[in-house]
Amino acid sequence: MAVATITETVQYLTFKLADEIFALDVAKVREILEYTSITKVPQTPEFMRGVINLRGSVVPVVDLRLKFGMESTEQTVNTCIIVVEVTLEGDTTVLGALADSVQEVVEMEPDQIEPAPHIGTRLNTDFIKGMGKHDDNFIMILDIDRVFSEQEMAAVTEAGGSEQA
Template sequence: MGVASITESIQYLTFKLADEIFALDVAKVREILEVTTITKVPQTPDFMRGVINLRGSVVPVVDMRLKFGMSMTEQTVNTCIIVVEISLDGDSLVLGALADSVQEVVEMEAEKIEPAPHIGTKLNTDFIRGMGKVDDHFVMILDIDRIFSSAELADLT
């Protein structure tokens, strides 16, 4: 889903990974949690930090910084888990995304969102819906359904 499919103003939850600001459609966000005990699961990808118990349900937690090739998320008072619902091959999967901090919910109009940059042919940017601007800062708007491949998520379920 590219910028052309964004036709009206949408609310986005903004969050930080290192010094960069990212955004997710609030419709995909279930809740935001303080970091709790994450149980490591053996033989999972590096970005998979483990699982948490969310009211009796096992929810996989991924480190978004590691997924994007950054250093591992260090736990601070602002570190949180953004619980999102991902669509995968017609099914729905609940996933926790570890972020350095949650910023705010912002509303962006379609005409204020630029298409995702094309950075060569080997770099996959399909998971970036577009680039928005909030308070003179660029915000990468993510398509959470496209960040992880089916094979990666199959390992988590």
């Protein structure tokens, strides 16, 4: 989804991974949970931390820091799990994403958002909807539906025991 498709004011949930600020469209966020024990699932991708029990449902938990090539998320008092809905090829999957801390919900006008930087053809930045500017900070706005490939989502949903429609 290109920046040109962002034509109205949208609310974004901002969160930190390491020293960087990221954002997700609040429409994709179901809830925010305190860090809880995560059950490791063998033979899953490294970024897949395991599963949690969310009111009787098995929800896979991913570490976005590992997915983005950073060091693993360390558990602190601020570490949380952002429960999001990811849609890939018509199937919606609920998963948890580890974040160092949740910041706030911000509204951004289309003129506050610039296109994602193009860093050559070898690096895929399709999962970045755009770069938002808020309080003199750049915020990387993620397209959560494009962060994971089809194969990665299949591995995550299989590990979580989720049935796909």
